[in-house]
Amino acid sequence: MILDESDASDRRTLAELRADPHIEVIDRWDEQKANAQSVLPPLAPEIMAESKRWAFYPWRKTVVSILGPRSFRALRLDRNRNLITGSEQDRLSRLKIGVVGLSVGHAVAHMLATQGLCGTLRLADFDTLEVSNLNRVPATVFDLGVNKATVAARRIAELDPYLPVEVNTSGLSAAAMDAFLDGLDILVEECDSLDMKVGVRLAARARHIPVLMATSDRGLVDIERFDMDPSRPILHGLLGDIDLDELSGLSNREKLPYILRLFDIQGLSTRSAASLVEIEQTLATWPQLASEVSLGATAVCEAVRRIGLNEPLASGRVRIDVGQALDRVAEPAPHDESSPSGADCAMAAEPPESAAHLIVAAAANRAPSAANNQPWHIETDPNSVTIELSTEHVATLDVDYRASAVAVGAAWFNARVAAAKHGVLGPADIAGHGHRLSAVVKLADGGDPNLARLYEPMWLRETNRHRGAAVALEDGVAASLEAVAAAEGARLQLLTGADEIADVASIFAASDRVRYLTQHMHAEMLSEIRWPTTDSMESGIDMRSLEMDRWELTGFNIARRPDVIRKLAEWEAGAGLGNYTRARICASSGFGVVSIQGDTLADYARGGSAMEAVWITAQHLGLAVQPLAPVFLYARNDDELRGLSPDFAAHLGSLQERLRALTHTRADESHVLLFRFSHAPKTSVRSLRRSLGTVSAAAMTGSG
Known part of the structure; x- marks a missing residue:
């Protein structure tokens, strides 16, 4: 309430306020006049x-003397000039500006008023207001x-x-929205609700x-000039053609991928991005700082x-x-802004019969391998196929x-299956000494009906990383898989209990x-991923084969950042980094472990043959199969564990x-390998x- 001493009614009100012992009166008008x-x-x-x-400020129970409206404004904004x-100040004073969301919006509204950038x-x-707001809202405990x-x-x-x-103070319903927006020149939106943003x-x-x-992380500012382009998609089109009613029906978790689309995951500060991993783990909600809020208000x-x-x-969008x-x-120093070129994607064509x-x-070349690194050299002639271990593509986990x-x-098993199907299965053996390992299939008249029946399923074998459903295994499946492993000299331990x-x-x-x-393992893991638009797909793991939903892909894109990972390590945090695998294992009908007696490379190779037999058979029986190898799988002592991490x-x-x-x-x-x-x-x-790599006839490429 503003009282004018020259108005009789106002003078009476002022006298009543002065007479109230609970009202404080502050009079510094003479100082203000002198300043003016x-x-x-x-x-x-x-x-x-x-x-x-x-x-008169009722909430403070205080009356303060001030200059008249024009002299007060002239003096208060004098330091804005030039x-x-x-x-310009006069033009700006005609603006009506709305601010929705008064946590971050408080700083914006106050700065707009401070600089005299609006008239209403x-x-x-x-x-x-809560105590937890006081880290960024310039309010007080009062x-x-x-x-x-x-x-x-x-x-x-x-x-x-x-x-x-x-x-x-009641929120913007559909009816209140019309009244709130009526006559506004600019809208500042700083609310938490995605529905309200839309x-x-x-x-x-x-x-x-x-x-x-303004988003309070690295000075992110979004500008949408609907006054200049009313056909422009909202939020720069980052949400696509999203329907507000559909959006309102989503849970907070279902909305999060949309929210993260807005905030440019790769552009988030290391601490903010790492903190996303910790929400609902060690953080209740998104952290914000007053300095970032003030920076956003400035922008x-x-x-x-x-x-x-x-x-x-x-x-558009800008970061400050x-x-x-x-x-x-x-x-x-001078900075090279050039972008690295994409990898060569050319691959040889698949030959005819x-x-x-x-x-x-x-068939041997079609075998699975860790990260699809294909650690073999294959030599062939009409009398034999020899698969030799190659150390050219070794990673840390390959202890x-x-x-x-x-x-x-696994390649040796595939070769035996193909040879059996074509009636040329002769003696087959695995031999190794130290780090040398070779698996040979002699080609001569001969066959094996049990192997031959797996020929077509062998070509269809694939890694299925869909989450899937934990439907109980049919009767006889477990026994069949255990028998296949035993036939190759290994043992399959199958877990089907929910608690296990x-x-x-x-x-x-x-x-x-x-x-x-x-x-180093994080870097190697990322190097194993192949992106279809930039990488050659002849090796490694095709990103599409990870079968990630939008939420998982969002998390993966955050976790790709080395700076985020370093920060999580520093915080001793990152429990959510295992959620992708955890969710898939928990959605399993069963979990299998292929084990072999012994620990030489030849023993592991025989275990690999059993592993491939189990995999092909399980898929042939209608199961989706995903191999899994924990970091420690091939470490056998403390020194090797220390070498890993x-x-x-x-x-x-x-x-x-x-x-x-x-x-x-x-x-x-x-342990040879584990399956879900x-x-x-x-x-x-x-x-x-x-x-x-080394074939006596024309080179060929397997695919599937």
């Missing part, structure tokens, strides 16, 4: 002649429990009692009102100034990253070439966390012991292979 007289050039006589005013000229403010928020819009309006009134501020933009676009938004105010003064300002700027204080020995070699030996054994599978899931989730948080060696050893106990693995047995079996749709894409 020092303005250059001097204020016009009619402005200086304004009568004395009094502002950053904002007097004429309209504020909307249904929420009340404001706790008060509506946030009211808190902001009071603070603005104490700054400029003449500025009209309209307050909506709803207010649709309504603002219909009225040709530009929308501004929004500059955008308002440009719009209000009709200066160039396009729709103070931290990044400070990192460049010390004489920045070939001689039997070439088909056998192609002492044991994973490579498993792959050689949940325990396995927790072990694998913990192992995945270690793989992410160990720098020095910081997590003891933890990996504990996980290894838990898994061996859970799967009833005997002391003389080595489920019921799932067909895979989206099958892996490719390199062309055969």
Whole structure:
């Protein structure tokens, strides 16, 4: 309430306030008048002649003397000149600006008022102020429990009692939306609700009102000039053609991928991106800092100034990253902005029907291997096919070439299947010494009906990473798979109990966390992924084959960032990094462990043969099969565990012991590979292979 001493009614009200012992009276009008007289050039006589005013603040039980409206404004905004000229200030004072969401929006609204960038403010928020808001909302403990819009309006009134501020404390329903937006020149949207973000933009676009938004992370600012382009998609089209009614029906978890689309995952600060992994783990909600909120308010105010003064300002998005700027204080070196070129995607064409020995070699080349690294050299002639272990493509997890030996054994099994089908299966053997390993199939008249019947299923074998469903295994399936493993000299331990599978899931989730948080393993993991638009697909894991939903892909894109991973490691956090594998194991019908007696490379190769036999048979029986290898799978002692991850060696050893106990693995047995079996749709894409490295006939490429 503003009281004018020259008005008789106001004088009576002022007298009543002065008489109230609970009302404080503050009178510094003489100081204000003297300050006004020092303005250059001097204020016009009619402005200086304004009568004395009094502002009453009921929430403070205080009456304060102030200059008249024109002299107060001239003095208060005097220090804006010439950053904002007097004429520009007059133009800006005609703007009506709405602010929705008064946590971050509080700083925006207050700065708009402070700089005199508007003539009317309209504020909307249904929420009340809590202690946890005080890390970024410039309020006080006296404001706790008060509506946030009211808190902001009071603070603005104490700054400029003449500025009209309209307050909506009940939220923006469809009916209230019309009244709130009516007559606005600019809308600032800073609410938490995705539904509201979409709803207010649709309504603002219909009225040709530009929308501004600041996100308190690395100074992200969004500008949508619906006044210039009313056909522009809301939120830059990042949400696609989303329907508001459909959006309103989604759960918070279902909305999160949409929200993260808006915030540019790769552009998030390391701490913010890493914190996303911790939400609902060690954090209740998204963290924010007052400094970032203030930075966002600064950017929004500059955008308002440009719009209000009709200066160039396009729709789009920009980051004003103070931290990044400070990192460049010390004489920045020239920076090459060129983008790396994509990898060569050319691959040899698949040949037509070939001689039997070439088909056998192609079948061997179709075998699975860790990360599809194909660690073999295949030599063939009409009398034999020889598969030799190659150390050319070895990764950290391939401890002492044991994973490579498993792959050689799988290739050997495939070669035997193809030879049996074509009636040329002769003697077959695996021989190894030290790190040398070879698997040979002699080609001569002969066959094996049990192997031959797996020929077509062998070509169809694939890794199925769909989550699937935990439908109980049919009668006889477990016995069939166990028999197949035994026929190859190995043992299959099958777990089907929900509690057992949940325990396995927790072990694998913990192992995945270690793989992410160990720098060299994280880098190797990312190097194994192939992106169809940029990478050659002859080796590695096709990104599409991971069968990630939008939520999982969002998490993966965050976890790709080394800086995020380093921060999670620093925080000793990242439990959510294992959620992808945990969810899939928990959705399994069964979990299988192939074990072999012995620990030489030849033993692991024989185990690989059994592994491939189980895999092909399980898929032929209608199961979706996904191989799984924890970080510690091929480590056999403490030194090898330390070689995997020095910081997590003891933890990996504990996980290894838990898994061996859970799967009833005997002391003389080595784990070859682990499987999850489920019921799932067909895979989206099958892996490719390199062309055969050393073949006496034309090179060929297997695919599937």
